[in-house]
Structures are given as structure tokens and as C-alpha cells.
Amino acid sequence: HFGATRFVLNFFLNYSNLVYEKLNRPTGYHEWAKLLTRLKKCQKYSWLKEVNSQTLQQSLKDLDNAFKKFFRKQAKYPRFKKKKSRQTFRVPQHIQLYIKGDNKKYGYIFVPKFREGIRVRVHRNLPEQFVIKNVTFKKTTTNKYYVSIVVETPGILLRSNSTEVLGIDLGIKHSVILSTGQKYSMPDLSKFEKRLKRLYRSLSKKQKGSRNREDARLRLARYIEKISNIKEDWIHKTTHKIVSENQVGKIAVENLNIKGMLRNHGLAKHIQQQSWYKFMTTLGYKAKRLGIELVKIDRFFASSQTCSICGYKNEEVKKLRIRKWTCPNCGTVHDRDINAAVNIAQYAQ
Template sequence: MTGKKIIREKGYKFRLYPNKKQKILINKSVGCTRYVYNHFLSKAKEDKYKTYTEYSKQLTQLKRELMWLKEPDKFALQNALKDLDKAFNNFFSGKYDFPQFKSKKNIKNSYRTNKFVRKSGTTNIEIKDNKIKLPKLGWVKFSKSQKVKGKILNVTVTKTNTDKYFISIAVKEEIKKFPEVDKKIGIDLGLKEFAITSDGEKKANPRVLNKYEKKIARLNRSLARKEKGSNNWYKTKKKLAKVHEKMANIRLDFLHKFSTKLIEENQLIAVETLEVKNMLKNSNLAKSISDVSWSKFIEILTYKAKWYGRDLIKIDTFFASSQLCNNCGYKNEEVKDLKIRNWKCSECGKVHDRDINASKNILDEGLKMQKAS
């Protein structure tokens, strides 16, 4: 059985290797887009926000006054205005707070440029082997770990605070849905094990923070001893940023590999949603909860399920998955105590592994919700 095809917008991320001249222009482009965003945000705060079209006209005049704004490609500056327009629309709709000024101290500084086709048929963005052609920059080397499929829409160039450069290529791609399978699974998320499935698998928690916690503490102590703003202070700060960057990459790699496996093998996935913000208030568990990245995992599962034609059912956090006997339905409220890892049902005598039992209940609840919808 062949899967149906659907069109989705998708992003490809690669490490970029600009030469010295290209690095200078990227840094200038990042600075110019930040200046444009902050300049028109300041004008909006002084008076009131106007429209993207009005600010676009004012940008043309501003470029005549400030010649250095002509160095980056025009799309980068226009997109800064579009980002500001989106930020204000989100504010007016009540989704987010009033827009904030952009700072050089951001973890990532970036600009976005758009692809367009000239009358001659040539384009300002194209890929050949391990090089990408970008406006004003020309051909730049990048680490092409996979083939870029689909129609390129735009490219975001990012410089991290560890002085690395990346590109995110947004495309409109035809994605083939996976063939349907019979398997269905329930997932209980945890701290000791990252995930426990209804078929008995226990996926180990990578515990990334544990591996680097001592190194982070040492670098933080070293940073505290140095004069803020000095060369040695910046060197140590960069080392610390590299450790955090490595940790983030390890976590993300784990989440992508595990989520892809689940999506490939299962037609229906039921997973319990968790009130992470509330759980972080527990000072004893806050570090472990932040490290485990449950919210990011659910986010990745959600869009992959949509892309590949799988059913993802999210179970309410208040569902008593751990307390219910999966065999007879008896509710044992004593299991609220997290120290209880195994328990015997007083009604039917079934002995349960706390987490496997919970994942089976999550699957059953997911199947009920699917049937009712």
C-alpha cells in the first residue's frame, strides 16, 4: 500500500562555513537587521505602530540617509520589518506581550533572505554540491548532510554566540505519508526512564546534564572570578556557551531519533500531556525536568505525526494513568506515592510495574478518545 502525498513547509538545517570576507558581511547583515527592527520599534513606541507598508517606505528613505544599510541584501531588511509586523499583530491579538528590542547578547543572531527568480530564469539562491549561493555573499560552503528536497522559499543565516554559522533552508516539499500499520502504542514519560511504552519497552533517559554538570559548575566559578567584560571573561563565557550548545544538540538528536522510530512503527500514538511549568516549581526535580525536554518531544511528535499520516492522541495530565489497574479498572490511590514502583491490585490480584501499567492505560484512553471523535 502506497502512502498519499501531502505538501508541507519544512526546514533543513546545516552548518555553514563562510570565508573571512563572508563572515564580515554576515555579521554586518545581522547588525543591520537588528538596527532596522529596533529603529522602527522605537518609532512605534514613541507614537503608535503603523503598517508594514508605511515602514517599508520609511526604510527606503532611511537607506538613503544611512548608506551602510545598503550592504546587506534588501530582503534581509524587509524581513526584519515583517518580523516586527508579526510581533505587533501577535501583541494586538493578545497572544504575546509588547515586542522587545533585539540585543547583541541574544544566543543566536540571524537574518532571513528570500528566494526569487529573475526574468532571465536565474535565481538568487541555489545549491550545487556542498555550496549554496546566497544574495550578496555568493557561493558559501556548507555541511550537506542530506539532500534538500522541494522548492526553496527562504534561507535564514544564523551566527551563534560560539561563533558558529548555520543556515536553515525553508522549503515547500511533497512528503509521502508512511504506509498504514496495525501497531498502536501508549507512552508514559518519566525521569528515571525517558519513556515507557505499552509494549514494555523502557527508553533510557540520556541524562545529558549529569554528564556536563561538573564542567558547567567549574566554568561558572571561573567566570565569576574574572572581570566582567575582559578578554578572559569573554573566552570563558564562550567555552560555557559551547558546552550548553553541545548539550542541546545531544538532546535534540535523541528526541528526533526516538520520535522518528515511534512514528515509523506505530499508526496511533497516545501520550500523556504534562504541566511542565507547574512541575518546574518543585525545586528538587526542576533540573531533571528541564534536562529531559518532554515539551520539545511532544512538539516534534506532533508535527511528524501530521506529516506522515499518524494519529497522535494527547491524554489529559489529570488522567489517573498510574493508579488504575489495567486488568480490572480498580483505582489504587496509594500509587500517588512516586516511591511505589510495583503494586498488586487488591481486586484482581494482578501485579503491576507502575510505568508499564500507566502506559497501557494511556493507550486504552487514547483508543477511547479516537473512537469517540
């Protein structure tokens, strides 16, 4: 299934490139789906019949979405999938989940074209009433297998009655600064850099196709996965703490131009380590669960330069080295980041 969906995506990405190059016209999902049906009738590609047909169609839909995002300038041009990279396939219907035992930690997933149920370990308790919409099987670069189950539930969305606003400023020295004065810092990842460089060098020296190269690739992939897990664990714990401990109606953040900020070569590395986009995405859906509105304010609002007490704008605070400053108008001493978070909350209010 992994190989077939990868082949279909690569085949039709190449087909789209050739058609555009020779005939100067775009292609889309409906044309690909018709061609896929004809492709499976050919003896050369008859092995595609062994795979669930809807799974192959989902691969085409993913490619179609990738092209749409590219034309909307939301992503780069679609790339060919490699066998050694992360593999996925999605099953949209006819799925059964059977969980055995009192502790509900183990079970089986039954999907079309698989002769037997796939044994799974359940990491999260499922709701009492749910309908499975689709499942996505994933194989990581470290050869670990996961399945994500999308379910529909008759859950009740909680609504916050509070009118208070929590402002959040995103930074580098401290990753997250709240208008309440709390600061959260992502674990220091610089200590992993030295070994990461050594593993990259070790991989580059190995002969292509050799067993030693595969071992080196796995060591590197496991180390990258470890760093990624540390970041993701911190993001989930921090966002959960923010939405559960602050009884507010709105959470306000700046609508940062992260892509533009990464062009600053002096700060690009530090900005990338903070994973601001991942943080805001996670915060958004966790806030929505509790009925809290996430507000993104104008990116050009001078939150750091404005005094949160009297509204005086101090142009000198543009310099990032200034961490504390005194307002020339009212004499209030400000912590740069906390003042910015308070201004964001006031602006959203």
C-alpha cells in the same frame, strides 16, 4: 546582514515601547515597514541599503509574530537582541543553490546583495525535485555558521492502515515509557553540572570588554552547546526509533502542563532536563511524515492511578515514590510507568 537585522528588530521594539508609553497605542508590521523605508533614506541609516530589503522586512515580521505570541500568552514579552547571542537572518526569495561533485557534499548558495556565492557543506541529501521557499542563516554563540533551507517537494505522504494505538508516558527516572513495555532514558547530564558551574564562575570574574572575558564566554558557550547537542541527538534517535519500529495508526501522549509543572521547585530541574516539549514536537512531525496521528489526551486523566486490567482507581499511587503497586480489586502487579502508558493507549483508542 546579521548586524542590520538585529539593529532593525531592536530599533522597532524600542519604537513600539515608546509609542505605547507616550501615546498609549499599539504599533504593528505595516507601520514599521513604512517607517523602515523612510529610515533608509536618512543619511545616518543609509547603510541599511547595503542589506537585502526583504531580509529586513522578515526581521519586522518576526517581531510582529513575537508580539502576537505574547498577547496570546504563548511567550514572554519580546526582548532586545544582543550581539554576542545567537544571530539569524532570513532570505525569502531569489535564492539559488548549486551543488557540485558526484558526492553532492559541497556547494554554493547565491542570495541577493552578496557579491559571491556562499560556500556550504551539505549535511542532508536534498530531494530530486524541490523549490526553495526561503533560507535562514544562523550564527551560534560559538561562532559557527549554519543555513536552514526550507524546500517544497511533491512528496507522497504515507498513510498507516493500522488501527493499533501506542501509548507513551513521559517520566523523570525513565524519560519515555511505551505501552509495549520499552523504556528509554536520556543520557545522564548531571555529570556536566560541576564543570558548568565552574565555567560560569570563571566568566563572572573576568573584566567586561577584555579578551579573557571573550575567551571565557566562548568556553562556556561551547560547553552549553555540547550538552544541547547530546540532548538533541538522543531526542532525534529515540523519536525515529519509536515511529519506525512501531507499526501503529496512532501515537497517544498526555497533554502535559509543562509550564505549571515547572513551578514545583523540587522537580523543576529534573523536568527541564528531560526536554518533553522538544520531544513531543519532534515526535509529532516525524509521525506525520509516516501518516501516523499524534493524539494528546486529557491531562487530568488519572493514567498512573488506574488499573489497566479492571479500571480500579487507586488514590495511593499519587505518591511519586510508589513505583510498583498491586491492584486491590484484581490483584494485578503493575509497574507504575508501563501501566500509565497502557492506560493512555486505551484512553486514546
